Amino acid sequence: MNLDSFIDWILLPLIKIGILFGLLSLVIAYLTLLERKIIAFMQVRLGPMRVGPHGLLQPIADGIKLMLKEDIVPSRADKIVFTLAPVITLIPAFIVFAVIPFGPRSIHIPGFTIPGLNVQVAERTTGFFITDLNIGLLYVLAVSSIGILGIILGGWASNSKYPLLGALRSAAQMVSYEVALGFSIMGVLMMAGTLSLVEIVNAQKNAGAWYVFLQPVGFILFFICGVAETNRAPFDLPEAESELVAGFHTEYSGFRFSLFFLAEYAAMIVVSSMAVTLFWGGWLRPFPNIAALGFLGLVPGFLWFALKVLVFLYFYLWFRASWPRYRYDQLMKIGWQVLMPIAIANVIVTAVLVLWLGGSR
Amino acid sequence: MLETTLFYIFSFVAIVSAILVITQRNVVHSAIFLAATLLAVAGIFLTLHAEFLAGVQVIVYVGGILVLFVFVIMLIALNRTEVERQFNRQWTLAAITAAVLVAEFAYVIFRGKETFPLPSATAAAPAIAVTGNSQLVGVSLYTNYLLPFEIASILLLVAIVGAVVLSKKKTAED
Numbered sequence: 062m063n064l065d066s067f068i069d070w071i072l073l074p075l076i077k078i079g080i081l082f083g084l085l086s087l088v089i090a091y092l093t094l095l096e097r098k099i100i101a102f103m104q105v106r107l108g109p110m111r112v113g114p115h116g117l118l119q120p121i122a123d124g125i126k127l128m129l130k131e132d133i134v135p136s137r138a139d140k141i142v143f144t145l146a147p148v149i150t151l152i153p154a155f156i157v158f159a160v161i162p163f164g165p166r167s168i169h170i171p172g173f174t175i176p177g178l179n180v181q182v183a184e185r186t187t188g189f190f191i192t193d194l195n196i197g198l199l200y201v202l203a204v205s206s207i208g209i210l211g212i213i214l215g216g217w218a219s220n221s222k223y224p225l226l227g228a229l230r231s232a233a234q235m236v237s238y239e240v241a242l243g244f245s246i247m248g249v250l251m252m253a254g255t256l257s258l259v260e261i262v263n264a265q266k267n268a269g270a271w272y273v274f275l276q277p278v279g280f281i282l283f284f285i286c287g288v289a290e291t292n293r294a295p296f297d298l299p300e301a302e303s304e305l306v307a308g309f310h311t312e313y314s315g316f317r318f319s320l321f322f323l324a325e326y327a328a329m330i331v332v333s334s335m336a337v338t339l340f341w342g343g344w345l346r347p348f349p350n351i352a353a354l355g356f357l358g359l360v361p362g363f364l365w366f367a368l369k370v371l372v373f374l375y376f377y378l379w380f381r382a383s384w385p386r387y388r389y390d391q392l393m394k395i396g397w398q399v400l401m402p403i404a405i406a407n408v409i410v411t412a413v414l415v416l417w418l419g420g421s422r
Numbered sequence: 423m424l425e426t427t428l429f430y431i432f433s434f435v436a437i438v439s440a441i442l443v444i445t446q447r448n449v450v451h452s453a454i455f456l457a458a459t460l461l462a463v464a465g466i467f468l469t470l471h472a473e474f475l476a477g478v479q480v481i482v483y484v485g486g487i488l489v490l491f492v493f494v495i496m497l498i499a500l501n502r503t504e505v506e507r508q509f510n511r512q513w514t515l516a517a518i519t520a521a522v523l524v525a526e527f528a529y530v531i532f533r534g535k536e537t538f539p540l541p542s543a544t545a546a547a548p549a550i551a552v553t554g555n556s557q558l559v560g561v562s563l564y565t566n567y568l569l570p571f572e573i574a575s576i577l578l579l580v581a582i583v584g585a586v587v588l589s590k591k592k593t594a595e596d
Contacts (some may be wrong), residue, residue, distance in 0.1 A: 206485025
């Protein structure tokens with residue numbers, strides 16, 4: 062393996078993975094604080110105020126607390142599966158980020174010579190993403206569908222009633238909404254004609270419009286199903302505290318609980334990022350085809366991306382503060398009798414329009 | 423040879439966990455090893471540059487079918503299945519079937535070069551690189567293999583209708 066392919070395939074991805082992992086952990090930690098603060102403000106409270114100014118050090122205190130807490134494994138639990146389940150949920154939640162494009166392929170690294178060794182390193186261009194797969198969208202769907210398995214196994218391995226009920230609910234809910242989620246993406250897929258996430262954003266640039274304006278129904282379906290897939294309010298039945306204590310993670314404590322917790326928040330960021338990438342133009346500035354607004358292009362792409370993701374994360378918190386939880390039968394009715402038919406109709410209408418207008422690529 | 427090494431790793435994982443699927447007494451443990459087998463097979467697809475198949479393998483088998491398996495398993499009283507004697511009375515039949523299968527595999531491995539000649543790597547590779555794996559699968563499904571594809575979809579439709587009819591019947595009796 063020569064030096065250039067070593068840099069391209071091992072060194073650069075490792076650096077990017079390191080940066081992304083660090084940033085992601087930080088974002089997840091402060092997302093929990095943001096959640097408590099925003100919901101507190103919506104309910105005319107102050108939220109955490111004691112640790113640091115305006116509670117800014119609260120996530121760190123929470124983290125230390127979770128690390129130091131006693132690790133309790135129920136005596137009748139299936140110990141191996143009990144240990145494995147949070148890991149099965151956490152790993153997919155993080156490796157999804159490998160294909161999410163945070164910015165364009167625009168990082169220029171000038172060529173240089175390593176002093177002393179007299180080795181020439183060529184000039185190269187890389188992007189604000191770890192990799193660009195030709196099955197990017199399928200990869201996201203596939204990897205995030207593995208996470209369900211961890212939740213079900215965790216609920217089963219606890220050998221306790223509430224976690225089992227929570228796990229059963231969550232399995233049914235996630236399998237049902239995954240179908241509608243897949244259908245809601247098909248419209249975008251047909252218009253972009255590619256599964257690569259980078260190319261989908263580029264297709265939106267070429268089309269001169271974010272796909273949300275061409276696929277409004279698809280976007281609404283996607284976000285509803287995305288909220289349901291991440292088990293967040295108003296679809297948080299798997300961990301409904303008033304009936305199931307804490308659902309599938311009732312028996313988990315300390316560090317193991319925090320793995321489930323991290324996975325849930327990582328999944329929220331994934332759904333928001335996917336909504337931004339597929340429907341809201343990814344790293345593109347608003348109105349990418351209007352030259353008069355060119356000054357907006359001075360803001361780097363990944364900041365636009367982060368800003369848009371933040372809006373969707375805010376929606377998540379807003380939903381939680383505003384809406385009551387659905388009942389189980391209502392949940393299934395919405396999933397199969399409302400969202401599914403609309404999603405299929407959307408696919409058919411989009412297909413006809415794409416064929417009729419000769420493809421809007 | 424990175425691809426060969428990866429192939430051996432994935433096939434080792436697939437075979438070992440496949441054996442564990444049938445030897446584990448606890449059904450949930452079997453299901454976990456089944457997940458490992460399916461993921462390893464997806465890995466083998468990736469080393470063969472069948473990215474679309476790998477993605478679909480994970481979505482359909484791990485994300486769909488396996489989750490439903492586990493869903494059903496959890497509703498069964500597991501304590502009984504662990505103690506219960508599994509029926510192993512068909513050793514002769516199983517041995518014969520296995521022997522036939524091994525013979526078939528051996529035949530294919532030894533005579534395969536004539537029956538299924540390898541496509542020359544230089545000719546096939548550029549076409550895939552240009553159009554992409556998913557597009558190629560789609561095109562061949564809707565042109566060369568349209569009839570089998572439609573038959574499969576009708577079969578699935580019949581299965582869905584059957585499932586609905588069966589579940590409706592049960593509620594009427596209740």
